[in-house]
Amino acid sequence: MRTRTSLISKSSKCNYIEAPSLIIPPSYHQEHPTPYSFISHLMLASLLLGVGGRDDEHWQDCRVYLIAGGDATPKVRRPILVAEASKGSSLPLTQGNILKQLKLHLNEIEQKWNKIKANVAEVRLQLAEEKERRRKEAEEARKQAEEEAEKLEETLKSIPKTDCSEDEDRGVIKQTIEEGAGDVPKKGDQVEAHYTGTLLDGTKFDSSRDREETFKFPLGASQVIRCWDMAFATMKVGEKAVLTCQPEYAYGERGSPPTIPPDATLRFDVELVSFTSTASNEKDEL
Numbered sequence: 001m002r003t004r005t006s007l008i009s010k011s012s013k014c015n016y017i018e019a020p021s022l023i024i025p026p027s028y029h030q031e032h033p034t035p036y037s038f039i040s041h042l043m044l045a046s047l048l049l050g051v052g053g054r055d056d057e058h059w060q061d062c063r064v065y066l067i068a069g070g071d072a073t074p075k076v077r078r079p080i081l082v083a084e085a086s087k088g089s090s091l092p093l094t095q096g097n098i099l100k101q102l103k104l105h106l107n108e109i110e111q112k113w114n115k116i117k118a119n120v121a122e123v124r125l126q127l128a129e130e131k132e133r134r135r136k137e138a139e140e141a142r143k144q145a146e147e148e149a150e151k152l153e154e155t156l157k158s159i160p161k162t163d164c165s166e167d168e169d170r171g172v173i174k175q176t177i178e179e180g181a182g183d184v185p186k187k188g189d190q191v192e193a194h195y196t197g198t199l200l201d202g203t204k205f206d207s208s209r210d211r212e213e214t215f216k217f218p219l220g221a222s223q224v225i226r227c228w229d230m231a232f233a234t235m236k237v238g239e240k241a242v243l244t245c246q247p248e249y250a251y252g253e254r255g256s257p258p259t260i261p262p263d264a265t266l267r268f269d270v271e272l273v274s275f276t277s278t279a280s281n282e283k284d285e286l
Contacts, residue, residue, distance in 0.1 A: 021122030064098065066105055080105050095120075142203070147285045149202025152267075156242060164230045164243075171246040185275040187220035191232055194271040205259035214273050225250050227266070235272040243268040 059146055063084040082101035085093045091101065097117070102109045109116065156175055164172040192214045198205040206213045217223050219232055227245035235241065247253070247263045255262040 064093065065157065066102070145198070145202035145204060147202075149198070149200065152202075152242070159242075162234065164227075164234050164251065166230065171249045172230045172232050173243050173244040174234060175244075176239060176241045178238070180236030180272060182237050184234060184236055185219050185272075185281040186277065187233070188278040189219050190216060190276040190278075191219050192216050192273045192275065193232065194273060196269045198267050199260070200265055200267060207213075219275070227268075231270070232272060235270075237272055237274055240269075240271045243270055 031119045064082050067084055080101075081091060082105070083089075083091050083093045083098050091097060099120070103113050104110075159175040160178070162174045162176070163170050164174050193216075194208050194214055196204060196209055198204050216230075220229050222229070225245065227243060227249040230249070231241070231243050245266045245268065247265060250266045251260050251264065253262050255264055260266070
């Protein structure tokens with residue numbers, strides 16, 4: 001059983017060499033009678049370019065071989081071990097070692113070695129630049145979130161606080177930004193709302209506005225956090241408010257990984273868009 005596997009994916013601009021390359025994980029032998037299993041383009045490309053993880057079980061204690069066949073034929077006509085995952089091996093399963101071994105054993109790679117190194121270096125530079133760009137974007141987003149949180153905190157200082165918790169323990173505080181009109185929804189009514197959820201430092205973890213889609217839920221049915229069931233029961237259609245929810249009225253000791261840490265006090269910028277009364281539905285059915 002033989003095949004040719006591109007050493008580096010064509011999307012990486014390094015598609016100069018093709019050679020039959022194999023990966024042989026011992027665990028694979030137990031399930032398959034064939035002596036070799038072939039390494040995929042994606043796995044080898046991720047290894048050679050130094051990106052991605054190798055947590056797949058087929059990476060554990062694996063070995064990479066070159067075998068005869070294809071256009072780029074090894075100088076020796078037998079399987080050649082070029083890398084292995086065993087600790088302390090003189091042929092480590094690393095990008096640098098595999099490239100050096102390919103240069104040693106394949107004439108074509110030896111002839112194009114400088115070009116291959118230049119292209120790999122170019123791709124690695126692009127990856128580093130992309131990583132740095134993402135880091136800067138994340139840092140800017142963090143600073144912006146902190147600034148917005150500070151502005152909101154200053155604004156909320158002048159807005160009256162309403163304790164919506166059943167025990168009046170200030171676990172659910174509502175501060176109305178814009179008044180609504182009409183009745184408030186009752187238990188069982190279908191509520192339609194917009195919201196943006198943040199931690200107290202301004203870090204946003206969810207937003208219906210970003211999705212451009214309202215969120216609907218039955219009030220008082222425990223399908224949302226307690227803070228919401230309590231606060232929305234006091235709101236009128238069109239009302240906009242900021243809710244501050246203590247952990248016991250939100251996600252508690254466990255939090256909601258990975259976005260909400262344990263024992264987190266949450267803040268929600270909410271709007272009651274509409275609600276459908278269950279009493280009205282019952283009358284329609286009659």
